[in-house]
Amino acid sequence: MKRIQSALTLSAVLLVSACTNRQQDAAPRAADAGVRSLVEAKTPPSYAADRGLWREVRRFYVQSQHAVMWSDGTRFRSTVRQLRDAVDRAQGEGLDPSDYDADWLHALGNRLAPETAADSDVRLTYDYLHYARDVAQGTIDPEDVNPQWHSGAKAVDLHETLRRALDERRVADSLNELAPPAPQYVGLKTQLARYREIARTGGWPSIPDAPALVTGSRHPAVPAIRRRLAITGDIKSSDQSSDLYDDAVAAAVRVFQARHGLEPDGKYTKAVAAAMNVPVDARIAQIEFNMDRWRWMPNELGDRYLIVNIPAFRVDAVEHGRSVLGMRVVAGTKENPTPVLFDTLKYVVFSPYWNIPPDIADKETVPHALKDPAYLDKNNIEVVRGSGANATVVDPTTIDWNEGTEGVRFRQKPGRGNSLGLVKFVFPNHFNVYLHGTPSQSLFERIERDFSHGCVRLERPADLAQYVLRDQPEWTRERIESAMEAGTEQTVNLKTPLPVYLVYFTAWEEGGAIHFRQDVYGHDRRQRAVAGE
Numbered sequence: 428m429k430r431i432q433s434a435l436t437l438s439a440v441l442l443v444s445a446c447t448n449r450q451q452d453a454a455p456r457a458a459d460a461g462v463r464s465l466v467e468a469k470t471p472p473s474y475a476a477d478r479g480l481w482r483e484v485r486r487f488y489v490q491s492q493h494a495v496m497w498s499d500g501t502r503f504r505s506t507v508r509q510l511r512d513a514v515d516r517a518q519g520e521g522l523d524p525s526d527y528d529a530d531w532l533h534a535l536g537n538r539l540a541p542e543t544a545a546d547s548d549v550r551l552t553y554d555y556l557h558y559a560r561d562v563a564q565g566t567i568d569p570e571d572v573n574p575q576w577h578s579g580a581k582a583v584d585l586h587e588t589l590r591r592a593l594d595e596r597r598v599a600d601s602l603n604e605l606a607p608p609a610p611q612y613v614g615l616k617t618q619l620a621r622y623r624e625i626a627r628t629g630g631w632p633s634i635p636d637a638p639a640l641v642t643g644s645r646h647p648a649v650p651a652i653r654r655r656l657a658i659t660g661d662i663k664s665s666d667q668s669s670d671l672y673d674d675a676v677a678a679a680v681r682v683f684q685a686r687h688g689l690e691p692d693g694k695y696t697k698a699v700a701a702a703m704n705v706p707v708d709a710r711i712a713q714i715e716f717n718m719d720r721w722r723w724m725p726n727e728l729g730d731r732y733l734i735v736n737i738p739a740f741r742v743d744a745v746e747h748g749r750s751v752l753g754m755r756v757v758a759g760t761k762e763n764p765t766p767v768l769f770d771t772l773k774y775v776v777f778s779p780y781w782n783i784p785p786d787i788a789d790k791e792t793v794p795h796a797l798k799d800p801a802y803l804d805k806n807n808i809e810v811v812r813g814s815g816a817n818a819t820v821v822d823p824t825t826i827d828w829n830e831g832t833e834g835v836r837f838r839q840k841p842g843r844g845n846s847l848g849l850v851k852f853v854f855p856n857h858f859n860v861y862l863h864g865t866p867s868q869s870l871f872e873r874i875e876r877d878f879s880h881g882c883v884r885l886e887r888p889a890d891l892a893q894y895v896l897r898d899q900p901e902w903t904r905e906r907i908e909s910a911m912e913a914g915t916e917q918t919v920n921l922k923t924p925l926p927v928y929l930v931y932f933t934a935w936e937e938g939g940a941i942h943f944r945q946d947v948y949g950h951d952r953r954q955r956a957v958a959g960e
Contacts, residue, residue, distance in 0.1 A: 456500075457500065457541055457544070457545075458495040458498070458500040458541065458544035458545045458548065459492075459493050459494050459495060459545075460493075460545075461542075461544065461545025461546070462488055462493045462494070462495060462545045462548060462549060463488075463493040464545070465545055465546060465549050466484065466485045466488045466489070466493065466549065467485075472546065472549070472550070474528065474550055474553065475553055477557065480553060480556055480557055480560065481553070483556055483585065483586070484549060484552050484553050484556060486586070487552060487556070487586050487589065487590075488549070488552070490586065491590075495544060495545065495548045496548060496551075496552065496593050497547070497548050497551045497552070497593075498539060498544055498547070498548060500541060500544050501538060501539065501541060501544070502537060502538050502539070503535065503536075503537055503538075503539060503547075504596075505596060506592070506593055506596055506598045507532075507535060507551060509596075509597070509598035509599040510532065510551060510554065510555055510598050510599070510602075511529075511532040511533065511535075512599050513558065513598065513599040513602045513603070514527045514528070514529050514532055514554070514558060515529065517529075517558065517562075518623075519616060519619070519620060520562055520606055520616065520718070521615075521616070521619055521714065521715035521718040521719065522558070522561055522562065522566070526557065526558075526561070527554045527557055527558045528550065528554045531550070532554070535547070552589070555589055555592075555598065555602075556585055556589065558602055559583075559585045559588060559589065559601075559602060559605055560583075560585060561722075562602060562605050562606050562722070563581065563583045563585070563605040563606070563722065564581050564583060564722055564723070565719045565720075565722035565723050566719055566722075566958065567719070567954070567957050567958055569720075569723050569767070571957045572950055572953045572954045572957055573767070573948075573950060573953065575764065575766040575767065575858070576723075576766070576767045576931075576950075577766065577767065577768045577769075578723040578724065578767060578768075578769060581722070581723070581724075581725060581726070583605065588601055588605065589601075606722075607721045607722055607724065607726060608726055609721055609724065609726075609728070610748055611721060611932075611935055611936065612718060612721040612722075614935070614936025615714055615717055615718050615721070615934065615935065615936055615941075616718065617936065618714055618934075618936055618941040619711065619714045619715065619718070621941075622707060622710055622711050622714060622941070623711060625658060625659070625707050626707045626708060626711060630658075630706065630707040630708075631654070631655050631658045631659070631703075631707060632651045632654050632655055633651075633704055634648055634651050634652060634655060634700050634703050634704055635647070635648045635651060636648070636700075637649075637652075637695065637700070639694060639695060639696050639697075640652075640672045640694065640695035641672065641677070641693075641694050641695075642672060642673065642674055642676075642677045642693065643671075643672065643673075644671075644672040644695075645670050645671055645672065646670060646672065647670055649669065649670045649671065649672050649676065650667055650668055650669065650670060652672075652676065652680075652695065652703070653665050653666075653667045653669070653676060654667050655703050656676070656679040656680070656683060659683070660940070661679040661680075661682045661683045661686070662675060662676065662678075662679035662682075665679075672695065677693035677694075678693065680693050680694070680695055680699060681693045682940075683699065683702070683703070684699060685942075686940055686941065686942045686943065687702045687942070687943050687944070688738075688739070688874060688875075688942075688943070688944045688945065689702065689874065690874055702943075710934075710943065712955065713933060713934050713943060713951060714934050714941070716933070716934075716951055716954050716955070717932050717933060717934040717935065719954070720930070720931065720932060724769075724928070724930070725769070728745075728926065728928065729925075729926045730746065730747060731744070731745065731746050731923075731925060731926075732744075732745055732925060732926040732927065732928060733745075733772060733862075733891075733895075733925055733926070733927045733928070734927075734928045734930060735756060735758075735765075735862075735883055735927070735928070735929045735930065736930055736931070736932050736935075737758045737759075737764075737765050737767070737929065737930065737931050737947065737948070738931060738932065738933045738944035738945065738946070738947050738948075739932070739935075739942075739944055740755055740756050740757065740758055740875070740876040740877075741753060741754070741755060741756060742754055742756050742862070742883065742885065742891075744891070744894050744895075751894075752890060752891070752894050754885060754886040754887045754890065754891070755871045755876065755886040756862075756876065756883050756884060756885055756886065757865065757867075757870050757871070757876040757877070757878050757879050757883070757884035758876065758877050758878075758879060758883055758947075759877060759879050759880060759881040759882070760877050760878060760879065760880075761877065761947070761948060761949075763879070763880045763881045764881065764948045765860060765879070765881050765882070765883060765929060766858045766860060766881070766929065767929055767930060767931050768856055768858065768860075768929050769926070769927070769928050769929075770854040770855070770856050770926075770927050771854055771924045771925065771926055771927065772852055772853070772854045772862075772895060772921060772924060772925040772926075772927045773853060773854060773855065773920065773921060773924050774853050774918055774919060774920045774921060775850060775851070775852055775853070775892055775895065775896065775918070775919045775921065776850065776851045776853060776916060776917070776918050776919075777849065777850050777892075777907075777910035777911050777913065777916070777917045777918075777919070778841035778842075778849060778850075778910065778911060778912070778913050778914055778915055778916050778917060779841060779845065779847050779849075779850065779851045779863070779916055780838045780839065780840065780841060780845075780916055781838060781839040781845055781846050781847045782836065782837075782838045783808070783836070783837040783838060783839065784859070784880070785832070785836070787880060788832060788836070788837050789832065792808065792837050793828050793832060796823070796828060797828055797829075800824075803823055803837075806839065806844070807839055807840040807842060807844060807845070808837050808838070808839050808840075809837070809838050809839075809840060810822075810823045810826065810835050810836075810837060811835065811836050811837070811838055812834060812835055812836075821835060840914075841913075841914050841915065841916055842914055843866060844866055845866070846865070846866070847863040847864060847865070848863055848864020848865045848866060848884070848885075848888055849864050849888065849889075849911035849912065850863065850864050850888045850889070850892055850907075850910075850911050851863035851864070852885075852888075852891065852892075852895065854927045858881065860881050860882045860883070860929075861882055861883070862882070862883045862884075862885055862888075862891070862927075863882060863883070863884060863885065863888065864884070864885055864888035864911075865884040865885070867884075868886075870884070871886045875945065875947065877947055883929070888911075889904070889907060889908060889911065892907045892911075893907055895921060895925060896919065896921070898922055898923055899919075899921075899922050902919070931948070931950050932944075933945070933946055933950075933951055
């Protein structure tokens, strides 16, 4: 009898187990069918506002045979908690957690109703891909900020990243790994946290109107200046109630000026006051914009490269993440801005001709020549027909300038007065911009140096020539300087071409401190408008 009861009990257990297994099998099958229905619907769900992202979600599920990925149909997997944790930390990357469904993610429990399994799964995938794209490639398209911003799309296989993250149960880590690895991005991230803490504790005081102040001055605004400098760490300790503008305050102002691209003379001026009175929230936004610009950069810049930061008016030769040569530059005017682009330096031209661009010839050269018949001779400018080996110099007196310049072009002969100086560095691009020397050395003494027609003028071009030709030992410093002064154009191909990055960063970390620069071309302002802030 006991044996019969045991058999019946075992049968009951097996029957219950079989029923449970059938129910468990049915749940994911129903969820899979729901996923298919959702992604094949003509109208996307309300949360899928980005149509490009929605297309990627649909493609992901087609490749996955419409299987649920974040649950078993009745219970969420640990990957959901990992996604929620990553989104909670999005603010540290300069991103807004609400963009990735933070509140909805927190409202999810461990279990889910079968009828919501499909929608939840698709929404989780949408949120992951949204965050992954933004942290890896940026929240907006750089060409929406300016059509001349040619950074190139960063190739990231977000589908494979998500698939691997789900398989390996490392969703949060996979998102962290998509952030730019550049030390400058990491530095901005550190400074963002610091400035957010400053904002949380009340920001900094507004500086009242004050005249220019120098060491020894007294003024009621000085205590506010002292507090302002202390909050951002420019002054370590001082009597914040004192109205004396003493040596310690002047030294701290010099540090502040250097961080903000101002003349570091230690004097309190209107320019210093304006920089001090920029609200902390505006500085936080500026840091976030620049973090997004690092997402537009390639992850691998190269072991050696040249980088020109336009708002900083500086070029650096970088090796293994460290600047080994830096100098001041002159960049384009607001009307003729230097474009943002990435390319490769391929050759150097010593004693170059300056082939004057047609728009400059029409707007400047011809009008000057009409006013002064000796203008071309005074400036060593030739009139030329044809190009290359077929180029012939034309007597300018035989040309009727009132009929236009069709069929002829202008070039300035090599020499010390040449607008390109004595050497140019060419990375072929459709903007026809390059790095070059200049006879106008006085411009490098200016703080803001936006004076060119778009090319980048170098403070010490011979030093850069020596650097880029260093693995061609026949090009000694003496030979470089001789070629620069020869007066005969000579092109030298680089044995090792170098990546060149013309970039636009108005905030960066240097020596543990944050540096800010003026938005010389208005890209910060337009980025704010595109982002809807």
